[in-house]
Amino acid sequence: MDSKLKDKRLIDYLLPVLVWGLVFYSTWAFSHKLCYNQIYKNFKHESIAIGLICIICILDITLIIIWIQLIWIYGPGRQPKIPPFILIDNGIRNNFGSIEPTATASIPPPVFYECDINGYPIWCDTCKSLKIGRTHHSKRLGYCIPRFDHHCMWVGTVIGKSNYLLFTQFVFYFSCLLLIFWISIVSYIKRIVDYPHTGYKLDPNLIVILILSVPFSIMTLSLFLSHVYFTFMNRTSLEIINIKRNKKLNIKKFVCYLDKTSGNRYVIEMSPEDMANIWKKRSIWENFKEVLGNNFLFWFIPFDIRKRQVKQNNDPECIQSLDYILGFYNEAIGEDAKLLIEQKIINSNYLKTFRAFGDQYH
Numbered sequence: 001m002d003s004k005l006k007d008k009r010l011i012d013y014l015l016p017v018l019v020w021g022l023v024f025y026s027t028w029a030f031s032h033k034l035c036y037n038q039i040y041k042n043f044k045h046e047s048i049a050i051g052l053i054c055i056i057c058i059l060d061i062t063l064i065i066i067w068i069q070l071i072w073i074y075g076p077g078r079q080p081k082i083p084p085f086i087l088i089d090n091g092i093r094n095n096f097g098s099i100e101p102t103a104t105a106s107i108p109p110p111v112f113y114e115c116d117i118n119g120y121p122i123w124c125d126t127c128k129s130l131k132i133g134r135t136h137h138s139k140r141l142g143y144c145i146p147r148f149d150h151h152c153m154w155v156g157t158v159i160g161k162s163n164y165l166l167f168t169q170f171v172f173y174f175s176c177l178l179l180i181f182w183i184s185i186v187s188y189i190k191r192i193v194d195y196p197h198t199g200y201k202l203d204p205n206l207i208v209i210l211i212l213s214v215p216f217s218i219m220t221l222s223l224f225l226s227h228v229y230f231t232f233m234n235r236t237s238l239e240i241i242n243i244k245r246n247k248k249l250n251i252k253k254f255v256c257y258l259d260k261t262s263g264n265r266y267v268i269e270m271s272p273e274d275m276a277n278i279w280k281k282r283s284i285w286e287n288f289k290e291v292l293g294n295n296f297l298f299w300f301i302p303f304d305i306r307k308r309q310v311k312q313n314n315d316p317e318c319i320q321s322l323d324y325i326l327g328f329y330n331e332a333i334g335e336d337a338k339l340l341i342e343q344k345i346i347n348s349n350y351l352k353t354f355r356a357f358g359d360q361y362h
């Protein structure tokens with residue numbers, strides 16, 4: 001990693017350090033100044049005080065566990081290097097005149113891929129790899145991130161396919177923590193100022209927590225709800241921004257699609273509206289499962305144990321498929337997007353058609 005990238009990574013941790021500082025300060029002030037001094041000692045609501053302290057500590061530990069996985073254990077993920085697709089006859093002819101494709105250097109093109117106006121797939125110059133749909137090259141990290149969502153300065157990392165579930169959980173549990181802070185203070189505020197031994201004053205530390213937690217809880221809760229909506233729509237934050245920008249600037253995208261019955265490939269122009277729902281599956285449940293994982297229970301447990309390893313096959317004789325190389329990072333278009341593309345082909349609404357040499361390996 002070069003020094004510029006290293007510097008960037010150090011700056012990335014400044015805001016998270018501040019966030020954690022505030023969380024630990026608030027936990028101390030809330031437990032000591034509100035739960036112990038007021039609720040436990042003054043009002044003798046022992047079980048409420050102990051219950052609140054326990055919930056806050058559990059939430060703090062949950063957030064730390066999620067954050068460690070989010071930042072260090074998994075990170076946003078890294079798209080495996082994808083060799084060029086076999087679009088033209090680039091094979092080596094053996095003694096019998098038949099063609100043996102150079103398996104280590106190229107792979108059969110998938111049925112669907114995003115391309116340029118000529119049907120060539122998108123290439124990342126820095127990673128020297130093809131980029132599949134939803135992948136975005138992060139300058140900050142220096143490599144391609146599958147299903148890139150955004151860079152979150154509060155947690156200090158890029159959010160991608162690998163840590164998206166953890167990020168959503170982090171935002172959810174953080175909103176819960178902030179809500180508990182201010183709702184508890186507000187519920188006791190009248191009793192505290194009416195209580196003669198407090199001098200009719202709320203402890204200044206509790207006023208600080210109240211001022212901080214109200215706006216931040218609104219912020220995190222709306223962030224959580226928007227990510228639930230993005231999951232429902234199977235869209236990333238970056239895709240939402242791009243759709244808006246492309247609509248405004250009228251930027252078209254192109255996709256290449258293999259019609260399996262004729263064996264022809266078609267290059268199709270896609271409007272921003274067409275691209276908006278390209279990854280969305282028909283069933284809501286499918287969208288949630290695709291983004292958050294198959295096991296419903298694990299959506300709430302702060303351990304993301306999904307396997308992310310990319311399968312490695314170093315056998316040069318074996319023609320690897322894109323699905324095989326990508327493993328966990330594989331992406332599939334939705335049923336409706338497929339129908340839309342097929343309808344465009346039927347209506348001759350395509351830019352060009354060709355036969356890809358590698359399609360014989362499907």
Ligand SMILES: [Zn+2]
Pocket residue numbers: 124125126127128136137138142143144
């Ligand atoms: Zn890249």
